[in-house]
Amino acid sequence: MPNGAKPVLQVRGLKTVFRTRTGEVHAVNNVSFHLQRGELLGVVGESGSGKSVTMMSLLRLLPAPPAEIRAGEVLLNGRDLLQMGADELRDVRGGKVGFVFQDPMTSLNPVFTVGMQITEALRKHMGLSKAAAETRAVELLQLVGIPDARKRLKAFPHQFSGGMRQRVMIAIALACDPDVLIADEPTTALDVTIQAQILELVKELRAKLGMAIIWITHDLGVIAGIADRVMVMYGGQVVEQAPVRELFANPQHPYTRALLKTIPKISGEREARLKVIEGQPPMLSAAPSACPFRERCEYRHDRCNAENPLRRAVDGREVGQGHDVACHWQAPAPAARETAHA
Amino acid sequence: MLTYVLRRLFIAIPTLLLISVVIFFLVDLAPGSPASEIPLTVPPEVRAKILESLGVNAPFHVRYLLWLKQFFWVEPMYAIDYLFGTDYAQGAQRIISYSSRSPVFNIIIERLPQTLTVIGTAYAVAILIALPIGIYSAYRQYSWVDQLGTFVSMVGYSVPTFFTGVVLIVIFAVKLQWFPSIYDTTLRITDWGSLWKQIHQMILPVAVLGLYNAAEISRYTRSSMLENLSQDYVRTARAKGMSERVVVLKHVARNSMIPVVTIIALGLPGVFGGAIVTEQVFKINGIGAALIGAIHANDLPMVQTITFITAILIVTFNLIADILYGVLDPRIRYD
Ligand SMILES: Nc1ncnc2c1ncn2[C@@H]1O[C@H](COP(=O)(O)OP(=O)(O)OP(=O)(O)O)[C@@H](O)[C@H]1O
Ligand SMILES: [Mg+2]
Numbered sequence: 001m002p003n004g005a006k007p008v009l010q011v012r013g014l015k016t017v018f019r020t021r022t023g024e025v026h027a028v029n030n031v032s033f034h035l036q037r038g039e040l041l042g043v044v045g046e047s048g049s050g051k052s053v054t055m056m057s058l059l060r061l062l063p064a065p066p067a068e069i070r071a072g073e074v075l076l077n078g079r080d081l082l083q084m085g086a087d088e089l090r091d092v093r094g095g096k097v098g099f100v101f102q103d104p105m106t107s108l109n110p111v112f113t114v115g116m117q118i119t120e121a122l123r124k125h126m127g128l129s130k131a132a133a134e135t136r137a138v139e140l141l142q143l144v145g146i147p148d149a150r151k152r153l154k155a156f157p158h159q160f161s162g163g164m165r166q167r168v169m170i171a172i173a174l175a176c177d178p179d180v181l182i183a184d185e186p187t188t189a190l191d192v193t194i195q196a197q198i199l200e201l202v203k204e205l206r207a208k209l210g211m212a213i214i215w216i217t218h219d220l221g222v223i224a225g226i227a228d229r230v231m232v233m234y235g236g237q238v239v240e241q242a243p244v245r246e247l248f249a250n251p252q253h254p255y256t257r258a259l260l261k262t263i264p265k266i267s268g269e270r271e272a273r274l275k276v277i278e279g280q281p282p283m284l285s286a287a288p289s290a291c292p293f294r295e296r297c298e299y300r301h302d303r304c305n306a307e308n309p310l311r312r313a314v315d316g317r318e319v320g321q322g323h324d325v326a327c328h329w330q331a332p333a334p335a336a337r338e339t340a341h342a
Numbered sequence: 343m344l345t346y347v348l349r350r351l352f353i354a355i356p357t358l359l360l361i362s363v364v365i366f367f368l369v370d371l372a373p374g375s376p377a378s379e380i381p382l383t384v385p386p387e388v389r390a391k392i393l394e395s396l397g398v399n400a401p402f403h404v405r406y407l408l409w410l411k412q413f414f415w416v417e418p419m420y421a422i423d424y425l426f427g428t429d430y431a432q433g434a435q436r437i438i439s440y441s442s443r444s445p446v447f448n449i450i451i452e453r454l455p456q457t458l459t460v461i462g463t464a465y466a467v468a469i470l471i472a473l474p475i476g477i478y479s480a481y482r483q484y485s486w487v488d489q490l491g492t493f494v495s496m497v498g499y500s501v502p503t504f505f506t507g508v509v510l511i512v513i514f515a516v517k518l519q520w521f522p523s524i525y526d527t528t529l530r531i532t533d534w535g536s537l538w539k540q541i542h543q544m545i546l547p548v549a550v551l552g553l554y555n556a557a558e559i560s561r562y563t564r565s566s567m568l569e570n571l572s573q574d575y576v577r578t579a580r581a582k583g584m585s586e587r588v589v590v591l592k593h594v595a596r597n598s599m600i601p602v603v604t605i606i607a608l609g610l611p612g613v614f615g616g617a618i619v620t621e622q623v624f625k626i627n628g629i630g631a632a633l634i635g636a637i638h639a640n641d642l643p644m645v646q647t648i649t650f651i652t653a654i655l656i657v658t659f660n661l662i663a664d665i666l667y668g669v670l671d672p673r674i675r676y677d
Contacts, residue, residue, distance in 0.1 A: 061580055094583035101581075106574040110673055112594050121582040156672040172582060 004333045006078070007034040008179050008212050009058075016050075016206040019065060026284045027053040029236040032311075033070075034320060035180065040206060042227030042244065042292070044220055044259065049234035050284075052102070053215045055182050059093050060275045077179070095125040095242035096210075100171030100216055104165035108157035113256030114168050115139075118175055125176040140171040145201060163194035167201070174205065183213045199226060220259055224248060234258050235282040235292030237313065242323035250324035254297050291328065299329040343667065346676035349662050362413075362646075366406050369645050396440055409646065410438045417447055441639040446548045446647045449632060454614075456527050457621070457628030459540075461613045464548040465618075468555030469606060475556070476563025477598075480571060481590050493562060498557030507550045507623035514546060521546045527627040541561055547624045551617050555609065562605050566598040573597075600670045607663040611655035616646075 016028035028050045035041050042132070043051050056062045058074050058081060064329060076096060081089060093099070101107045110118060118140060119133035128136060134153060141149035144167040157165055166186055173181055187195035187284040202225055217223060223230055223244065230247045232240040232255065238252040251257045282292045291297070294304040307328070314323040325331075384392070412435065419431035429579060436445040479488035498506075515523035522543050531537050570576070571594055578595045591610035618630035625631075629648060667676045 059581065061577055090583040090585060092583070093581055099578075099581040101574060101578060102572060107578045109575040109579065109593050109597070111600075111671060112593075120584065121590075124583055158673045169578070172578070224548075 002219060003028060003169075005192070008037045008077060009035040011058065012073050012075075014054065014057055014074065015070040016053055016062070017068050017070050019068060026288070027236050028057060029284075030290060031233075031236075031238055032071055032176075033231055033238060033241065035212045037179070037212055038206075038210045040215060040226055040228050042223035042230045043214060043216045044218065044223055044230060044232060045233035046218065049233040052184050052231055054233070055099075055184055055214065055216065055238075057180070059097060059099065059131055060089060061093075061099075087165060089124065094121045094172075094178075095176045096179050097180045098175070098178035100166070100169050100173045100181070100183040100186045103189045104162055104186075105189065107169055109164060110157055113154050113156055114160070116170055117157075118168070121172060136173075136175070141145045141168070142170070143205070144170075144171045144172070145197075162190050163197060166190060166194075166198055170201070170205075172196075172210070174211075178211055179208070179215065180212050184216045185333075186215075186220065188218065195222075220262075232259070234327040235288065236284055237288070237292060237308075237326060238294065239322065239327070240323075240325045241311070242314070244309075246315075246323050250314075250323070252323070252331045253293075253327050254299050254329065255293050256325075257331075291326075297329075301328070303328045343665075343676050346668075347661070347665065350664070354657050354661065358654060358657060361657075362410065362650050363406065363655065364411065365451055365649050366646055367402075368594070369642050369649070370402060370405075396438070398440075400526070408435075409643065410439065412550050413647065413650070420445075420447070437643050438636070439636070439641050439644045441636070441641045441644070444642050449644070450629065450648065450651070453627060453629050453632045455524075456626055457630065458613065460525070460547050460624075460626055460628065461536055461551060461617055461630075463544060464551035464617075465555055465609065467548055467552040467558055471552065472556040472559035473563055475604075476560040476602075477567055477590065477595060479560070480567030480598075481566045482566065488564075491564070494553075495557040495561050498553040499561070502619070503550050503617065504619045504623055505519070506553060507620060509624070510546050510550055523625045525626040547620055547626060550623070551620050558609075559602065559606060560676055563598065563602050566601050567594060569592045570597045600667060602669060603666050604663040607659050608656075611652060611659050614655050615652045 011034065012032045013029040014028055018025040018027055019100075021292060031050075031054050032195075033041070040244075045051050053062065054068075057067075057069050057072075059070065062069075069082060072082065081092060084092070090182075092275070099117060108114070115134060115137055117305075118137040121131065122128050122133040122136055123130070126133075135151055138149045141152060146152055146164060146167055152160075157168070170183075170186070186202075187198050190198065199222065202213070202215075215227060226243045229243050230241070231238055232247075232253065234253075234255050240247065240249075240251070240256045241250075247256065248260065251260055263333070280296065281333075282288075288308045290306065291300075291304040291309055294300045297304065309326045309328045311319045311324045311326045313319050314325055316322070381409060381559075394397060397408065400408075416431060416434045416436055419434065423429055423431050437447065438444070439446050439542060440447065475491050479485070479491040481489055511523045516518045523546070525547060526545050529536060529540055529543070531540055571590075576589060576594060579589045584593070613627060615633075618634055620626070620629040621628045622634060633645065633648045635641075636648070664676075668676050
């Protein structure tokens, strides 16, 4: 382990399947990763690559049925969340792990005040009195940059703008001083300037509070700005994982390479993002026995059809610790390092 | 909110006036004459006199205006006099039933308790049963409770009450003899024994009507719960570590109840109108039975008055439902 520190979160061999009427959907396939204290892990991948399902599986937030976690372990501070009793798990949710969801417009309960929705978690996890919880809620709203916080406690979600609601969601997720904050595309539903504000806010909060963050996004540009390490997902699998500079400088997986090419040079050309990769995302109807990216891959060869590649180390370090990739193709060594975007 | 309510009340006045004209007109068009209720042995001159005294032969608009005045002016006076022992009415002509020759409102007051106890209890029982069933069957969709609930609701909602009523009577009153088949309206509750008797005789009609109402309300509750259970905020509540109890009974139910409360409020005027069929089947001497009797007897004032009171209640409860909606849903602001 780097620095010899134990990771706050360690996920091994996670497998999540949806049982639907038309058959099984293997949404998450043998996903492993870890998260160090205070680290920001960026997770990228196109729509349907299993980012959300992976993160929701960690806290068992998916409705079962149809979701079923088939295998794996999710160790938070060494304790397996997948084996935990329901009561204990609820102490983790909103306590040790905070979650911010994609769509701030629908993620808050429309009939309760924002104050109630924040204090509810505080009272449960920290056992605060009503008054103490309200005081803390005011602090939290101030922390996430909502002006006139005490008055806003009594406001309902519809009285906030999208950006403000996402700030409220972040306040809720941070309420009980979590060790881990999972942010599932927290800015996708917001317009560009608000996105930038939320990003700034998270950077600032991270510096101030020092929790570990998992940041899910479509946008490699965002990742370059905030992440320490990046995990690229495709077809429910981790296809590449590396420290952020390394990934941008020396991408190994054809998918990652294609992704990097799609980043607009000048931020603002948002249309040009991921859609330019030719082909369709894979059907996840069977446990993959071949590389999920093969249909769209320019380097495909026979082995790609026969065998789903395992993650292998690129830089000689243990898989997961340095730079690793799940690909049969060997990328040529980069000519020079100055091509890095980061 | 207040201005909204006032505005709505203001709009309600022309609406109700229009309804009253239409009711009056339609009832008036109906074939048959109150004269047919007068025994044939009565000599023609006397018969004409009686009809005259009832005001039957006056032109339509005269009768309508008279009725309007009686309904909105004279009858409230009598009510005030009755309550406070005053004498504002000063013997003014009340709305008189053609067939019984007594004031229509007296008959209604007399019949109302029967209707309210039986139909009202049935409605209350229906709500108490329907809400938990609706909530649970949505939360455990496709469980056996849900399947059973769906089946019973389908039956309860699609089989007419005259059929369920008769079936229950045949099984529980005739075959098993557990309950009486006819409701005794003269029963007075004086002690535990008579109270028990009253409850006993209410069980079958309450079951018939309760099943019907519960079917509707539980379906509404279930679909409203289902709709809300799949909302994002539910996942947020779970991600905050809230217990299933809090998630379902607080977060989801609070949202789901908004349309359900409206439906319940809109159903309340029906309690006054009585369940005509159920009252008929169990021979309950309530408002519904009075209305049916009046229709058979061409008792126009009675029919008009009961129908119009029902119309007033419907308009009122529509307003109440809208206000409740605004109270329960913070996104709605009336102004
Ligand atoms: N309830 C469900 N039933 C069946 N399949 C599902 C369900 N939820 C998700 N999936 C499937 O799981 C796969 C991964 O979905 P997921 O939401 O994790 O994608 P994502 O990477 O988060 O995409 P996005 O960027 O659009 O949020 C998709 O193929 C999706 O079709
Ligand atoms: Mg997602």
